[in-house]
Amino acid sequence: MSHITHIALNDSNLPPPTPEIEQERKVAMFDLLEENSFSLPARDDRMAPDGPYHVDLSIRDKRLVFDIATEGGEKAAEFHLSLSPFRQVVKDYWAICESYYNAVKNMPPSQIETIDMARRGIHNEGARILQERLEGKAEIDADTARRLFTLVCVLHFGG
Numbered sequence: 001m002s003h004i005t006h007i008a009l010n011d012s013n014l015p016p017p018t019p020e021i022e023q024e025r026k027v028a029m030f031d032l033l034e035e036n037s038f039s040l041p042a043r044d045d046r047m048a049p050d051g052p053y054h055v056d057l058s059i060r061d062k063r064l065v066f067d068i069a070t071e072g073g074e075k076a077a078e079f080h081l082s083l084s085p086f087r088q089v090v091k092d093y094w095a096i097c098e099s100y101y102n103a104v105k106n107m108p109p110s111q112i113e114t115i116d117m118a119r120r121g122i123h124n125e126g127a128r129i130l131q132e133r134l135e136g137k138a139e140i141d142a143d144t145a146r147r148l149f150t151l152v153c154v155l156h157f158g159g
Contacts, residue, residue, distance in 0.1 A: 002039040002051025004144075005071060007032055009155060010058035020101050021154055028150035037141040040068065040077050049076045057148075059083070059155050066138070079137045083156065089126040090156045096122055123149065 007029055011017075017025065038055070040048035049070045056067040063080040070076050096119045103112045127145035130152065134140060140148065 002053060003036050004032060004038045004055050005052040006054040007151070008054075008056045009151060010056060011155060014155070017154065020097070024097070024150055025154045028147045028154070032144065032147040032151075036144040036147065037139075038144055039139045041136065041139060043077075043136070049074055051076075057151055057155060064152060064155070066134075068138075077137070079134075081133045085129055085133060086126065086152060086156060089122060089129060090153050093119070093122045093126055093153055126153070 009025070009029075038053060039051060040053075042048060052071050053076060054069045054071065054073075056065075056069075058065045058067070060080070062083055064083055064086070065078065065080050067078045068076040096115065100112070100115045100119050103115050107115075123146060126149040127142060130149050131140060131142070131145045134145075
């Protein structure tokens with residue numbers, strides 16, 4: 001499969017991120033670029049340009065937008081996903097993240113671990129939803145879906 005070699009978030013219209021959100025963003029972007037699996041399937045009997053790809057993520061008109069180009073700058077695809085399927089899982093994810101950040105400051109390791117397990121479960125659910133929403137548009141593996149879901153959360157937080 002192809003992969004993403006550049007990822008950009010269009011967050012120019014969002015409020016400044018908190019330090020925790022900025023950290024989530026940096027880690028997700030770093031991990032995504034280190035290892036990912038992303039390809040575009042043929043659509044309407046047309047072959048998609050081969051990767052590697054540059055992906056710009058944004059929220060426009062209350063929709064999640066993937067704007068994808070080849071490394072040479074050729075437009076490869078653009079798709080818009082409704083944010084509705086993500087709303088509850090993103091809300092739950094940020095709530096459990098807040099609990100986790102607070103727990104790290106005050107609680108014993110066993111309680112932190114319990115909260116972190118719940119956080120990973122919600123994160124996995126968000127990644128699963130993203131994979132479902134991208135079906136037929138882009139093919140991604142579970143780890144790539146997890147990292148992209150984190151970036152969706154970052155964009156959704158201020159949107």
